[in-house]
Amino acid sequence: MSSLMMNWIVKEEEEGMIVREYLLQGKSLSRSMLTDIKFKGGRICVNGVSSNVRTILNEGDNVEITFPDEEISESMSPLDLPLHIIYEDDHYLLVNKQANLPTIPSRHSVGSLAQAVLYYYKKMDLNRTIHPVNRLDRDTSGLVLFAKHRFAHDLLSKQQRSKEMKRMYLALVHGAVIGNGEVNAPIGRREGSIIERTVRPDGQHAVTNYNVSERYDSYSLLQLALQTGRTHQIRVHMASIGHPLLGDDLYGGSRELITRQALHSAKLEFYHPFLEETIRFEADPPEDMKRLIQKK
Incomplete structure (x- = not known):
């Protein structure tokens, strides 16, 4: 299994930078990643010559970093489950998650998307x-994005924090939304429950925008x-305004009409930091929701 390697060519405006500055500021590596490269088997x-972080760079130099191998948690065992892959490259894997499958393992589940x-x-052989x-919640279907390495994950986490990553969900809710x-x-958490959440003054800030696509007889x-x-x-949020999701008995x-919450992550858009372009993906809802959407 080969280690992850990345390389860049130093541009004219980057000449004179030292390697540490080039990687931290120019390529957005975190300080902890740079430390791991230095002390945990990276390079x-x-x-083509082994260098340290104080090396001064010139225009046209080829800077190559080798990341140390990642440690796979012993608590997570691989599991042969169907995987609907929407997109894959060297850095990201996008899958369409089925309902009734948690994203990560829990003590209450047998199997997970992560496994x-x-x-x-x-x-x-990766x-x-x-x-x-x-x-996504266990019973929510749709697009889930995995980064294939820590650096790729860190770059998209920054996009999430700055709200540059865009996701659109489809939901079927009770009643006629006007x-x-x-x-x-x-x-915040509902008193006495470790699972259920509720709207409460001391909770975390939360904002949801919604648009009506179609109205049916009762939803x-x-x-x-x-x-x-x-x-x-x-x-x-939808329950708080009197329109709980179909199937969401919690x-x-x-x-x-449906035996799980009628919620599907349908669209995802993000700036791919390695391709240097914005990419967009869609996933149709599964049959249980599609049957209700096509009913009219």
Whole structure:
């Protein structure tokens, strides 16, 4: 299994920088990653010669870094589960998660998407650990993005914090939602529960935007975008305005038409830091939601 390597050519405006400055400021490596490269088996080369972080760079120099091998958690075992891959390159893996599957393992579940991805990595002879960029609830379907290495994950985490990464969800909610809107209401744990969340004054800031796509006899189809990423945010916010998700019995929804919360992560857009371009992806909802959407 080969180690991860990356290289760059020094530009005219970067001449005179030392390697440390070039990597931290110019290439957005974190200080902890640079420390690991120095002390945990990584390597820095300039024009093929092993170098240190104080080396002064000239225009046209080839800077190559070798990342140390990642340590795979012994607590997470690979598991051979179906994996619907939407996109893959050397840095990212995007999958369409099925419902009834948690993103990461828990003591209450047998199997997870992360374990399926780890199995896929081993099958492809990739010495990688799991770096989920986003997560979905167990019964929410749709797009989940994994970074294949720590550097790729760190770069997209910065996009998430600056709200540059965009995600759109589809949800079927009870009742006729009138007009488009925004729910701006803090979310925290419900008293006496380790799972359930609720709107409460001392909760974390949370904002959800929604648009009505279609209205049916007893429910509505919404497109939703999150300005924040709180646990159960869409589910809690829609229940708080009197429109719980179909199938979401934890927050007041009925399971008469669907047996899980009718929520699907349908679109994802982000700036690919290695391709240096914005890329967009879509995933159709699974059959249980599609049946209700096509009912009209």
